[in-house]
Amino acid sequence: MSANELSPAQYDKIHASFASQGVMTAWDARMTALRAGFCELTLPFSERVAQQHGFFHGGVIGALADSAAGYAGYTALDPEGELVTAEYKxxxxxxxxxxxxxxxxxxxxxxxxxxxxxxxxxxxxxxxETLCALMQQTLFALPSTPKRA
Structure with a gap:
């Protein structure tokens, strides 16, 4: 396995985690690329993600950035590891x-x-494609814990 490849367990865990995100699922976001240290997500425009002027809502832009960078971060963990966002700008x-x-x-x-x-x-x-936002994020690695009911 090369440095750019994920183990099957990492790949499966990350895809399952993304599929369980209610907000990304509700907005029809898709994971379109995943490799060690990198994740790409795409989100189609719809009324569910629009603000009053017909643009993607700023909160949606932030949520997509948070998830894309967060799942890039997951690639650095063992499959049992978990992450949460500590902050982002x-x-x-x-x-x-x-x-x-x-x-x-x-x-x-x-x-x-x-x-x-x-x-x-x-x-x-x-x-x-037009660059519309930049984000920097800090993620906190958690010890393995049972999933919340």
Whole structure:
């Protein structure tokens, strides 16, 4: 297995975790790329993710960035490991006006308990991608715990 490959257990765990996220599922987000240190998510535009001017809502942009970078962070863990977001800072650079939102997260530095990631969020309109947001995130690695009921 090369440094860019995930073990089958990591791959399965990350995909199962993403599939269990209610907000991403409700908004029809998809995981479109996953490799060691990187995750890409896409989200189609709909009224469910729109704000009053017809753009992707800023909270949706933040949630997609949080998830893309978070799942990039998961690639640094053993399959039993868990993460939570400790903090993130989001800069919205352009209106989210388009048909698809694309979040590309990557690991900047991975430590024993903290993982620093970043995400770029693009909006696709008429086949062109425009950078609409940048995010920096700190993730906290948790010890393995039972799933909440």
């Amino acid at each position: 989001l800069n919205i650079l352009a209106p989210g006006l388009g048909d698809t939102l694309i979040g590309r997260g990557k690991i900047v530095k991975s430590g024993r308990t903290l993982i620093v990631t970043t995400a770029e969020v693009f909006v696709r309109r008429d086949g062109q």
